Amino acid sequence: MIRKLYRLLPHPGLILRLGALTAVLAVLQGLLLGALVPILRALLRPEPDVGAALPWLVAGGAGLAVHAVLTVLAVPVGFAAAMQMTARLRHRLMEHATTLPLGWFTTERKARLARTITTDAGAIGTLAVTIGQPALTSVLVPVTIVGVTFAVDWRLALLFVAVAPFAYATLRWSGRVSAAADEDLHAAATEIAGRAIEVGQAQPVLRAAGRGGTGGDRMREALDEHRSSYRRGLNQAMYPDLSFTGVVMAGFVAVLVLGAHLLVSGGLGVPDTVALLVLAVRFLEPLGTLIELDGALRAMVNNVGREEAVLRTPALPRAPHPVRRAADAAIEFDDVTFAYGDASAPALSACRSAAPRGAPPRSSGRPDRARRR
Numbered sequence: 443m444i445r446k447l448y449r450l451l452p453h454p455g456l457i458l459r460l461g462a463l464t465a466v467l468a469v470l471q472g473l474l475l476g477a478l479v480p481i482l483r484a485l486l487r488p489e490p491d492v493g494a495a496l497p498w499l500v501a502g503g504a505g506l507a508v509h510a511v512l513t514v515l516a517v518p519v520g521f522a523a524a525m526q527m528t529a530r531l532r533h534r535l536m537e538h539a540t541t542l543p544l545g546w547f548t549t550e551r552k553a554r555l556a557r558t559i560t561t562d563a564g565a566i567g568t569l570a571v572t573i574g575q576p577a578l579t580s581v582l583v584p585v586t587i588v589g590v591t592f593a594v595d596w597r598l599a600l601l602f603v604a605v606a607p608f609a610y611a612t613l614r615w616s617g618r619v620s621a622a623a624d625e626d627l628h629a630a631a632t633e634i635a636g637r638a639i640e641v642g643q644a645q646p647v648l649r650a651a652g653r654g655g656t657g658g659d660r661m662r663e664a665l666d667e668h669r670s671s672y673r674r675g676l677n678q679a680m681y682p683d684l685s686f687t688g689v690v691m692a693g694f695v696a697v698l699v700l701g702a703h704l705l706v707s708g709g710l711g712v713p714d715t716v717a718l719l720v721l722a723v724r725f726l727e728p729l730g731t732l733i734e735l736d737g738a739l740r741a742m743v744n745n746v747g748r749e750e751a752v753l754r755t756p757a758l759p760r761a762p763h764p765v766r767r768a769a770d771a772a773i774e775f776d777d778v779t780f781a782y783g784d785a786s787a788p789a790l791s792a793c794r795s796a797a798p799r800g801a802p803p804r805s806s807g808r809p810d811r812a813r814r815r
Contacts, residue, residue, distance in 0.1 A: 472586025
């Protein structure tokens with residue numbers, strides 16, 4: 443997804459800056475949680491040692507201040523990145539649309555292009571910030587916590603690592619379901635956009651026929667199909683979502699069981715056990731939020747794919763040396779043959795046409811069926 447965003451944005455400076463800030467904040471958050479281990483070791487002794495905990499408390503306070511400052515800096519960068527991304531995407535799409543041949547603009551494609559420029563481009567800019575930031579945090583915080591846990595107790599760290607593949611497999615399953623549901627929803631929304639354009643263009647005819655208030659039957663059918671698609675998507679996403687939640691809860695239960703076993707057997711002290719349980723909660727909690735973000739991430743990937751599909755459409759060929767100013771306004775074709783894509787015979791064959799300035803056009807050629815029509 444990140445590579446696709448880079449392809450869409452030739453100069454992703456703000457996005458890179460926002461991603462770097464988010465990564466630093468996530469790693470810093472994991473390190474601050476890791477600072478709980480020496481603090482609790484010092485304070486939960488039979489005789490608390492405040493002096494041993496004081497350097498870590500000072501370091502934690504300084505890290506918290508840095509985290510707060512970076513969070514304040516990341517907010518305006520996020521807003522600016524979202525607006526800049528949306529504006530650049532819309533500019534690229536509209537600029538490319540002006541180079542497409544007129545035959546490309548069918549009823550369905552016009553509706554799809556309208557949604558791509560308005561809804562999809564705006565959603566990419568918004569989701570890249572509002573969803574991309576929490577998603578990156580939900581990945582980097584657990585990774586940092588795993589590294590901190592390895593420094594305290596390798597057994598619990600290996601349990602964290604063992605939970606990750608099951609969570610990832612369930613997340614991929616949920617992602618496939620969410621992507622398919624989003625495509626169905628987008629197709630239904632595109633149909634609504636097409637019907638809305640159709641109803642607007644047909645208003646003079648509908649009103650002349652006395653059906654100004656009842657001529658939107660196909661529009662209502664499209665709205666009903668959109669609601670049905672949304673309902674189907676919710677039902678399909680229920681099973682992978684519940685499975686992912688079950689994996690996270692099972693991992694938490696396994697951490698509790700292993701932590702209790704190590705505490706009872708003397709493998710871990712009380713301070714380390716309490717600190718590692720806190721780390722376990724902060725390891726599993728971001729993973730749990732990933733399932734909530736996954737649907738929006740898949741929707742953004744689909745939006746990016748639709749933007750790329752429009753931008754990959756070949757433009758109308760241009761002459762290497764176009765004529766900028768015509769000396770004469772006459773138009774003439776000589777030996778021109780034209781055929782539709784699905785036709786078995788050309789519509790025009792060896793056609794000649796001359797349209798002198800101020801005179802009606804004259805054409806000559808083989809009188810085939812298309813010319814007679």
